[in-house]
Amino acid sequence: MTPPTYFAVEYAINPWMDVDRPVDARVAQAQWEALRQTYLRLGHRVDVVEPVPGLPDMVYAANGGFIARDIALVARFRFAERAGESAAYAEWMSSLGYRPVSTRHVNEGQGDLLMVGDTVLAGYGFRTDRRAHSEISAALGMPVVSLELVDPRFYHLDTALGVLDDHTIAIYPPAFGASARDQLRALFPDAIVVGSADAYVLGLNVVSDGLHVVLPSAATGFAAQLRAAGFEPVGVDLSELLKGGGSVKCCTLEVF
Template structure:
């Protein structure tokens, strides 16, 4: 990547600070595409299980090299999407909210992740309405951005606000390719986001521009490879390797982009963030 001296100097004037994180991940031991519940899934496309595991292990090892804590959740046979740990729920402010999935194929994941939460000493609670965890519930500083339109029910947003004691900002998605908020928006630090405007309603875009006037707006080329399904520690941003334009935008903004290949797991409609549940202290 070629960066002009002026841009590089500008980046150094806005240094980013790493904060060590705590993640939970589930190995793709049973990952396959045996049903289709989002536009990315095609049951006629074979999955290379060995490659999927190797790519996932590289993602886990990347977090460890950066100094982060990674807990492993045991996979369960018959739950091929359990690798997408971000959907498991939301753990913050002493509250562990377990996911309530929309599709029956994923119901068993709620049971498995609730058991894991309980083993860690949490008292998992469920919402009455559909919520798909950090797929649609993204913490930005002292607020939660909450997606709706395809998976999480808007009524669950008020439940999440009551359970966590945090303000929740509802954002409606309109493009089925971006069925979860974490496919169209990435949290970079406590005050910075990146997002793909066409994935949202006019109202949602207006809210985002009001709350984050300096947000990074990505192009379709990067959004269509789920480039925004990324994980940031405030300085390093681990993102799908194919999102090269987004990587350059991150560099210009003072972040350190780290591309990883999760092409096999993309066959199920998920990438870096989908595989990563952040545990907030």
């Protein structure tokens, strides 16, 4: 995780961002800290990456890369405003003993790359270039399933799909193209289908340890669905960070 020390909405690169809507830095910091404390309370280790001045979106750590099977893939961002984050996260990966791997084409880390069991679900359409998917599969030695995103409000895969355990996902189908919806139905026939009210507060932007699902507290309908499916929802208010187009998962780069 990276604290929102320099978080602000200084530009608009997704539909959630409004430069005329001020950000309360104090509230953003308090909400981020509540998320960090939630992870610690649930027994997880949290590494903190130092924020860099001039990179207001660095708080969205998930976009910094993808780490699994001793491979650290560093992001290549689509927008120049975020390009500097790659070096910062690569430095952190190196400090952990990894040798960061880059792709030729745009990949925005765990924003568009979500691991389910031994497979990577990979989004494309707005940020990550589909051509990066084959590079990622080769680097990780894992199959990659390409999924087209079609609604700009759900510009990253992690805004429209949440991984709950090695076999279970939750999805918001309207965010996907027809072929992607067909693929997901075939792969996950028992997926939890989330409604618009919860999707529009980025309710699917979750982190799950297989039992506890940390999610935006405003996604109350999804929380009820999770309880009914045997999971334990843990709501966290990240409303201030939602102003930049991110929530729980966006703020969390998981290491597998």
